[in-house]
Structures are given as C-alpha cells and as structure tokens.
Amino acid sequence: MARTLDPRIEQAKKLYDAGEKLIDIADQLGVPEGTIRSWKKRYWGNATLQKKECNVAKEKKLSKRAEQETIKQESEYLDETAELSEKQRLFCMYYIRSFSATKAYQKAYRCSYDVANAEGYKLLVKPCIKKAIQQLKQNRLNRELLDEHDIFQKYIDIAFADLTDYVEFGVEETPVMGLYGPIKVKDPNTGKKVTLTQKENVVRFKSSSEIDGTLLAEVKKGKNGDSIKLADRMKALDWLANHMDLATEEQRARIEQIKAQTHRLTRDDEEQEETVDDGFLKALEGTAAEDWADEEES
Structure with a gap:
C-alpha cells in the first residue's frame, strides 16, 4: 500500500513559495527545521527550480516573439516593389536597430562573424538596401511623431555641447x-x-x-x-x-564648420607646443654654451 504524504509538506511548500524562511515555516508547522529542509530537497526543491527555469524560458520566448512581431510590422512599410529577398529585408530591419552591418548580416543570414564582417558592408552599400533602410528610418520617425531634422539637431547639440x-x-x-x-x-x-x-x-x-x-x-x-x-x-x-x-544642408555645413574649428585648434596647440619646445632647446643650448665657456676660463 502506497504511503500517504504528510499534508504539512504541501503547506510548507506554499509558505516557501510565498517567501517564508525555512526556520519560520518550521515554527508555524511545529516541526524541526531539518525536516523542512528534507522536504524541500526531496519533494519540492526541484519543482521550484524547474518552475524558475520554465519562467526564464517563457520570458525569452515572449521576448523573441515580440521582436518577430515588430519586424513583421515594419516589413509592411517597405515598398512592395522593392526587389529584396526575405533575408535582405531582415538585414535592413536588423540594421536600423544596431546600425552595425556585421551584426545585422549575421542575424539575417545566420552565418559566422567572419563572413558577416566581410559581406555586411557590401550589402549595405547596394542602392536598393539603402532605399529600404531609409524607408524604415522614416517610418520609425513617423510612428513617434518626430521630425527628422529636429532629431538630427538634438544629436548635434549633444555631440558638441x-x-x-x-x-x-x-x-x-x-x-x-x-x-x-x-x-x-x-x-x-x-x-x-x-x-x-x-x-x-x-x-x-x-x-x-x-x-x-x-x-x-x-x-x-x-x-x-x-x-x-x-x-x-x-x-x-x-x-x-x-x-x-x-x-539639412545647414546642419551639414555646421558639422563641417565644427570639424574645421576642432582641427584648427588641435593644430594650433601642436604648433604652440613645438614652438615652446624649440625655445626651451635654444635656451638650453645657450646655457650650455655659457657653462662651457665659464669652465674653459676657469
């Protein structure tokens, strides 16, 4: 005849799942703490671990499903007349997330890093790919009710603050x-x-x-x-x-102007440092000559 489990085992498990400590569970049920530990190990310790692993796997699955759904929605905004393969479409959609041609190629084509590193840029410079990426960028801006030039200006302000x-x-x-x-x-x-x-x-x-x-x-x-x-x-x-x-043309001109100013300041600093060094060396040479003359006279 099968042995009936102590009903307190299930009570202990519920208390443990609720966050109670083992010693507190033992006090509530009137059993030694060692017994609670034994129950945990024999009957429901593994179940808790399996439940956690199941939840993690479920979260990963839901996250992946959400990403796939987003990709599917963005794919609808691509021009239907665009002559893109399914993998090329995936490449474009992965690219606007990371702006890394290597990562996008690796995820879309499921290949090694070396292959993706070599082929990603080649795909990125194709006119049809450029057009598709531009469409996806514009769609993202439209969804967020943002003006692309305003966003670009904000990043200029951040970069050159x-x-x-x-x-x-x-x-x-x-x-x-x-x-x-x-x-x-x-x-x-x-x-x-x-x-x-x-x-x-x-x-x-x-x-x-x-x-x-x-x-x-x-x-x-x-x-x-x-x-x-x-x-x-x-x-x-x-x-x-x-x-x-x-x-915009004005924003491009401003960036070029800032670059030129930065280059000029860097060059001036280098020239100033070189001039100071030359002056120091000349002064040092002059001092050395005087010391040599004093030594000869003595």
Whole structure:
C-alpha cells in the first residue's frame, strides 16, 4: 500500500513559495527545521527550480516573439516593389536597430562573424538596401511623431555641447576662515588689520532656467561634492555618422564648420607646443654654451 504524504509538506511548500524562511515555516508547522529542509530537497526543491527555469524560458520566448512581431510590422512599410529577398529585408530591419552591418548580416543570414564582417558592408552599400533602410528610418520617425531634422539637431547639440554653458569655474580670492569667522592679519604697509585671503578653485552651476536640461544625463549632489554629467557624446557622434542622410544642408555645413574649428585648434596647440619646445632647446643650448665657456676660463 502506497504511503500517504504528510499534508504539512504541501503547506510548507506554499509558505516557501510565498517567501517564508525555512526556520519560520518550521515554527508555524511545529516541526524541526531539518525536516523542512528534507522536504524541500526531496519533494519540492526541484519543482521550484524547474518552475524558475520554465519562467526564464517563457520570458525569452515572449521576448523573441515580440521582436518577430515588430519586424513583421515594419516589413509592411517597405515598398512592395522593392526587389529584396526575405533575408535582405531582415538585414535592413536588423540594421536600423544596431546600425552595425556585421551584426545585422549575421542575424539575417545566420552565418559566422567572419563572413558577416566581410559581406555586411557590401550589402549595405547596394542602392536598393539603402532605399529600404531609409524607408524604415522614416517610418520609425513617423510612428513617434518626430521630425527628422529636429532629431538630427538634438544629436548635434549633444555631440558638441560646451560644458561652460552649464557651469562657471575659475580661481577666486576667498577669506581664510577660522573658528570664529574670517582670520584677520596686520597689513605690513598700513599697520591695519585686514582679512587673510587665499586663492581657491571655484565651480558654480548655472540656473536651470538658463540651460537646456535635455542635454544633461545627470546632476548629482553627493558626499564628495556636486557633479554634472553631459549626455554621451560618443553615442551622439555615432548616431550622427549613421544618419547623415537626415541632415539639412545647414546642419551639414555646421558639422563641417565644427570639424574645421576642432582641427584648427588641435593644430594650433601642436604648433604652440613645438614652438615652446624649440625655445626651451635654444635656451638650453645657450646655457650650455655659457657653462662651457665659464669652465674653459676657469
């Protein structure tokens, strides 16, 4: 005759699933904690693990299904007359998610990384592929009720944001504070007592009413001081590089102007550094010559 399981085993399992600790379950059911551990191991420990694994698998399946549904919806916006194979369509739709031709090719064609790295760019430069990608980009903008030129301008603002638009910093004379306030010292010239001062680095945030807060990623007040963080410039630059087709002529001209200014400043810094080095070397040579002459005279 089969042995009937203790009904408290099922009660213990329900309490455990509800988040109760083993020792608390033991107290509630009036059994030793070791018995609860034994029940967990023998009867429902594996079931809990299997349930968790099942939930993870289910979540992955739902996530994959949602991605496939999104791809299917976006595929409907592609021009039906476009002469694209199913894999080429997939490539275009994966590309607008990552803007990586290698990743998009690898997912669409299910091939090795080396093959995708070699073939992805070749596919990307085909006119029909470019047209399809442009359609998908425009569709995404339309769905989000955004104007492409406004978005492009926002990324320009992020990529070339100037920190001095948000903070003021410099060196100031500040009073040296003692236990009872500013420290006074005697002026050797006048004999009068004056406040002792020191040079101090000062940083001040500008008022939120004076700045564009959408370009900030973080403003923090911590135990080590206040800090401000701009939105990620590198990501913005990558986005601009992948969306130059959305730029107006004025925006293209501005980017070229900023590039030229950056190049000129970098070149000037290099020339200045080289000039300083040359001056230092000449001065060093002159000093060495004088030292040599002094040594000969002596």
